[in-house]
Amino acid sequence: MAEDNQEWLTSLRTKIDGIDEHIQSLITQRAAIANEVAQSKSKAESGGFYYRPEREAQVLRAVKERNEGPLSDEALVRLFKEIMSACLAQQKPLNIAFLGPEGTFSEMATYRYFGHSVKAMPEATIDRVFAEVEAGVADFGVVPIENSTEGAVNNTLDMFINSPLKICGELDFPIHHNLMSKQESLENIQVIFSHRQSLAQCRMWLREHAPHIDTMAVNSNAEAARKASYNEHAAAIAGASAAAMYGLKILHKDIEDQTDNATRFLVIGKQLLAPSGDDKSSLMVAAKDEPGVLFHILRPLNDQGISMTRIESRPSKKNKWDYVFFIDVEGHVEDPQLSNAISEMQRYTSNLHILGSYPKSV
Numbered sequence: 001m002a003e004d005n006q007e008w009l010t011s012l013r014t015k016i017d018g019i020d021e022h023i024q025s026l027i028t029q030r031a032a033i034a035n036e037v038a039q040s041k042s043k044a045e046s047g048g049f050y051y052r053p054e055r056e057a058q059v060l061r062a063v064k065e066r067n068e069g070p071l072s073d074e075a076l077v078r079l080f081k082e083i084m085s086a087c088l089a090q091q092k093p094l095n096i097a098f099l100g101p102e103g104t105f106s107e108m109a110t111y112r113y114f115g116h117s118v119k120a121m122p123e124a125t126i127d128r129v130f131a132e133v134e135a136g137v138a139d140f141g142v143v144p145i146e147n148s149t150e151g152a153v154n155n156t157l158d159m160f161i162n163s164p165l166k167i168c169g170e171l172d173f174p175i176h177h178n179l180m181s182k183q184e185s186l187e188n189i190q191v192i193f194s195h196r197q198s199l200a201q202c203r204m205w206l207r208e209h210a211p212h213i214d215t216m217a218v219n220s221n222a223e224a225a226r227k228a229s230y231n232e233h234a235a236a237i238a239g240a241s242a243a244a245m246y247g248l249k250i251l252h253k254d255i256e257d258q259t260d261n262a263t264r265f266l267v268i269g270k271q272l273l274a275p276s277g278d279d280k281s282s283l284m285v286a287a288k289d290e291p292g293v294l295f296h297i298l299r300p301l302n303d304q305g306i307s308m309t310r311i312e313s314r315p316s317k318k319n320k321w322d323y324v325f326f327i328d329v330e331g332h333v334e335d336p337q338l339s340n341a342i343s344e345m346q347r348y349t350s351n352l353h354i355l356g357s358y359p360k361s362v
């Protein structure tokens with residue numbers, strides 16, 4: 001019986017070896033063709049941009065459409081992202097600035113969006129991420145824009161008021177928090193470190209499972225894990241990569257209060273993208289000081305049948321009680337309906353700035 005099983009296992013592994021050979025040969029062929037595409041870009045249209053988020057989004061959507069299991073859409077998308085990431089890096093790996101330090105969700109989101117064949121550059125603040133992209137040190141930046149539990153990241157919104165950068169992509173990244181420590185249990189733990197937002201996202205879990213343990217907010221989840229790594233009486237709430245980085249044991253997985261807790265990240269760069277077929281656009285609008293002005297600004301969207309997915313207001317920081325609105329809509333600015341709506345909106349705005357049109361998160 002055991003021998004039969006061994007034989008069966010060997011035959012299955014031989015099949016896998018054959019398939020792997022096939023996959024490898026196909027990936028190699030694909031990489032050679034991607035190289036040819038890159039060479040044609042260096043001669044032609046691209047303005048030096050090899051990375052094409054709109055094309056990648058189309059490739060990934062096709063992967064999802066073809067998928068009949070057993071692998072999940074998410075798993076297949078991740079694999080194909082890595083393939084494209086490696087194909088692109090043949091030219092030159094992209095430099096990507098993100099809100100660091102290493103071990104944060106921003107770093108995980110960076111690799112999820114761009115794959116691992118990039119040079120990820122941790123920056124201390126959101127301002128620094130913008131500055132590195134503006135200066136051309138980084139090709140793109142990754143910044144958080146909103147969390148499903150905690151709302152907008154105002155620092156990021158405010159940066160757009162004075163920055164020339166464009167939005168080139170978005171990523172809805174599921175955030176799963178873990179309680180981690182050097183210890184095997186919570187028994188001797190006196191303090192739990194984490195970022196303020198993460199503590200808020202695990203409020204109910206903490207109340208139920210650790211009511212007598214102090215919590216302390218620190219600058220990042222990675223910093224929390226680092227502190228817990230040299231304090232016998234401490235634990236941290238952070239992502240799984242921080243546990244691996246600082247040698248901590250995960251005592252409780254997925255402790256976020258909302259199981260679909262997610263953060264939306266934006267990819268910022270200098271490119272204006274061509275339509276991908278399923279896009280969103282972000283507008284920044286300074287309203288004229290007139291009665292009913294917001295109604296007039298939004299009405300053209302309704303008239304053209306365009307869905308607005310989000311609106312946020314922020315003080316303009318120019319005059320007291322002067323606001324700018326950040327408006328996300330479905331569609332690309334090259335779509336006639338959206339471009340008509342924008343022309344109409346401009347009648348009621350003192351300034352309308354297109355922050356970018358980019359593929360919806362795949």
Ligand SMILES: O=C(O)C(=O)C[C@]1(C(=O)O)C=C[C@@H](O)C=C1
Nearest residue numbers: 034037051052055056084087088
């Ligand atoms: O289609 C292109 O423009 C390519 O460069 C090829 C490719 C790919 O591997 O599929 C690689 C990099 C781009 O970001 C998009 C796609």
